[in-house]
Ligand SMILES: N=CN[C@@H](CCC(=O)O)C(=O)O
């Protein structure tokens with residue numbers, strides 16, 4: 001039995017209570033369900049009580065002597081941040097390509113010429129599983145330092161069965177060993193490998209007939225994703241791939257309308273995908289269809305920022321009734337960052353979202369985007385004790401003091417993993 005943790009007297013404690021059933025949309029995205037002078041009682045990794053401090057103090061007065069008490073006065077407490085779209089497991093980095101882009105080469109051009117995703121695929125194929133685990137564990141540590149307690153992680157730098165499995169197994173092992181929880185997505189359809197360009201449909205057949213069944217049989221992923229974009233996978237190929245995933249129990253997600261309008265949002269709606277991600281160039285009709293179908297828009301403004309292009313129109317999507325989540329898209333090509341707080345800054349200052357909405361988009365709605373909202377994303381009795389104590393006293397302070405990491409303390413599964421902005425020394429990896 002571990003000691004109970006009593007976090008007391010937060011200036012503002014954001015709960016998002018009552019939002020576990022379905023993602024927040026429209027005006028509800030701005031409803032934080034905050035508690036002033038809020039406290040929380042944690043035992044065995046689970047939230048036992050959330051209320052005003054006087055209520056908790058009275059309720060647990062006989063156990064106060066046993067508890068580890070953390071004073072959160074003048075601080076903000078939120079659910080642990082959730083990142084619903086990352087390419088966490090990869091080897092190497094792409095600084096040379098960054099230089100080329102700064103001089104005017106486009107992201108798609110570089111990929112077409114055999115760089116981009118292909119370059120990371122070469123490096124990832126060459127790396128051993130142990131190397132991938134070591135590099136990715138370091139990224140997970142840095143996620144944790146930014147208050148992120150759960151991430152989704154895609155494969156897609158293997159592009160054949162052997163190396164896709166290696167990437168997914170690395171994610172599985174990291175999930176077992178590292179405090180950050182990982183939800184895995186198979187993305188064998190990330191790009192057509194250079195040596196398969198002669199016959200792209202043969203590669204699509206391989207994804208459908210060889211990779212998806214084996215990934216599903218081994219229980220290595222919960223979701224199936226595809227990069228639906230001109231020059232990558234067509235909407236028809238994407239539909240086939242995502243439908244094949246559904247047959248094997250993998251829920252559909254899609255990289256949609258990132259570079260140009262290509263019918264990705266419409267396809268996501270017609271498949272009732274869990275989420276459509278990117279959406280910089282999504283059509284009005286596609287956004288409307290997503291709202292009707294309840295598809296979550298996972299927006300990635302760090303990618304737009306790093307590719308030096310306009311961000312997705314988050315405001316328009318929220319106003320159209322689409323549930324919106326935000327993510328880093330952490331990857332070595334288009335968004336090499338782990339800073340979900342900076343992504344929130346961009347959501348607020350660049351996409352017309354309010355400070356309350358960006359919090360919903362990185363907690364409860366992000367949890368819905370990876371189908372984990374039954375256990376994370378809000379601070380409610382019975383949920384996993386994942387939370388962040390921030391060095392600001394008001395949720396707006398996270399955006400107002402932009403560009404900083406305000407994470408003070410992180411509790412993951414009822415254990416303190418970040419203290420005074422540093423990782424505790426006893427982390428397993
Ligand atoms: N757009 C496709 N995939 C990733 C980028 C991957 C890479 O460049 O390595 C993305 O979501 O941005």
Ligand SMILES: [Zn+2]
Nearest residue numbers: 085087255329
């Ligand atoms: Zn991505």
